[in-house]
Amino acid sequence: MKKFLKILLIVVPAVVVVGTATFLLVYKYKNTKSDDGEKSIIVEVPDGLFDGHKS
Known part of the structure; x- marks a missing residue:
């Protein structure tokens, strides 16, 4: 019985x-x-992040 109670306590x-x-x-x-x-959830994206480095 004590073992059963210990298991219950865990x-x-x-x-x-x-x-x-x-x-x-x-x-x-x-x-x-x-x-x-x-x-x-709003994620702020910096300008130019998706533009790449195209000139």
């Missing part, structure tokens, strides 16, 4: 931590999506 917190982490990741991911389904 497994239960691990499951809680993994569940919480998964929930937070999903929640965060859903919050970064805009209404049209695209991520609303």
